[in-house]
Amino acid sequence: MAAQQLSEAGHKVAITEAMPSPGRKFLMAGKTGLNLTKNEAADVFLNQFDTPIQLRPMLDAFGPKEVSNFALGHGQDIFTGSTGRVFPKKMKASPLLRAWVEHLSTLGVTFLKRCRWSGPLNTNHVHNFETQEGTVQISAPVMVLALGGSSWSKLGSDGAWSTLFATAGISITPFTAANVGMRIAWSEHMVPHFGQPLKNIRLSVAKKMSRGECVITSTGVEGGAIYALGRELRTSHPRRT
Numbered sequence: 642m643a644a645q646q647l648s649e650a651g652h653k654v655a656i657t658e659a660m661p662s663p664g665r666k667f668l669m670a671g672k673t674g675l676n677l678t679k680n681e682a683a684d685v686f687l688n689q690f691d692t693p694i695q696l697r698p699m700l701d702a703f704g705p706k707e708v709s710n711f712a713l714g715h716g717q718d719i720f721t722g723s724t725g726r727v728f729p730k731k732m733k734a735s736p737l738l739r740a741w742v743e744h745l746s747t748l749g750v751t752f753l754k755r756c757r758w759s760g761p762l763n764t765n766h767v768h769n770f771e772t773q774e775g776t777v778q779i780s781a782p783v784m785v786l787a788l789g790g791s792s793w794s795k796l797g798s799d800g801a802w803s804t805l806f807a808t809a810g811i812s813i814t815p816f817t818a819a820n821v822g823m824r825i826a827w828s829e830h831m832v833p834h835f836g837q838p839l840k841n842i843r844l845s846v847a848k849k850m851s852r853g854e855c856v857i858t859s860t861g862v863e864g865g866a867i868y869a870l871g872r873e874l875r876t877s878h879p880r881r882t
């Protein structure tokens with residue numbers, strides 16, 4: 642997104658990606674249906690975020706409508722499901738990613754793959770990258786870091802950048818699990834129900850409500866209806882160590 646904006650503004654842009662191809666987690670996100678956004682009133686949508694006040698300017702500029710238009714603009718028809726979630730009709734992320742990468746290439750954006758930024762942060766416009774040929778240095782007056790979180794590290798984002806930030810004395814908010822299932826120590830009684838989907842359900846935690854579906858697993862419950870309550874589950878049922 643940043644590369645596209647900068648390139649359209651006339652800047653020369655290169656995207657460096659640690660993995661052999663970009664957008665691997667984005668592709669994984671589309672494996673069970675890429676939920677692009679939600680079709681709901683702006684205030685309701687905004688309040689799903691942990692820091693709605695700080696995010697308001699960004700979401701005013703690029704909210705659910707713009708996300709839908711972004712997908713449509715890349716040739717992806719979309720639909721709204723019964724819970725208000727918006728998906729591409731093809732459900733997968735790959736056609737959208739392909740069209741997006743093609744568009745960036747048309748704009749002249751260069752992709753440098755297997756090229757892992759390794760710091761430093763207090764640099765004089767010279768940045769180090771680990772490549773198959775060893776460490777290379779690239780000079781650029783501006784660098785936008787969009788390195789992802791620390792889950793699903795096999796897809797590329799391993800959170801290693803947080804160490805580089807710490808070395809440079811930049812504090813970060815510690816990583817927190819967000820879109821995750823809930824662990825429950827089921828009794829024997831529940832064993833026959835493992836793998837059973839719960840459809841068209843309504844769940845609530847601490848006054849927050851979510852609709853959708855989830856699955857009973859041997860270790861708890863998983864699925865969209867649970868993920869939407871992640872913040873409330875975290876704060877009202879803090880993990881015991």
Ligand SMILES: Cc1cc2nc3c(=O)[nH]c(=O)nc-3n(C[C@H](O)[C@H](O)[C@H](O)COP(=O)(O)OP(=O)(O)OC[C@H]3O[C@@H](n4cnc5c(N)ncnc54)[C@H](O)[C@@H]3O)c2cc1C
Pocket residue numbers: 657658659660663664665666667669670671674675676677756757758759787788789790793796797798799802
């Ligand atoms: C199973 C699953 C289902 C999901 N479903 C959905 C969904 O339906 N809808 C939705 O909106 N979201 C979904 N998500 C979440 C979504 O995939 C992420 O929120 C999104 O990919 C985050 O984007 P990002 O650009 O911040 O980080 P990432 O997608 O992780 O991208 C960061 C990139 O930076 C690269 N990188 C990291 N460090 C370096 C470095 N030092 N140098 C160079 N490159 C580096 C990584 O290789 C990676 O490609 C899902 C996630 C998973 C795992």
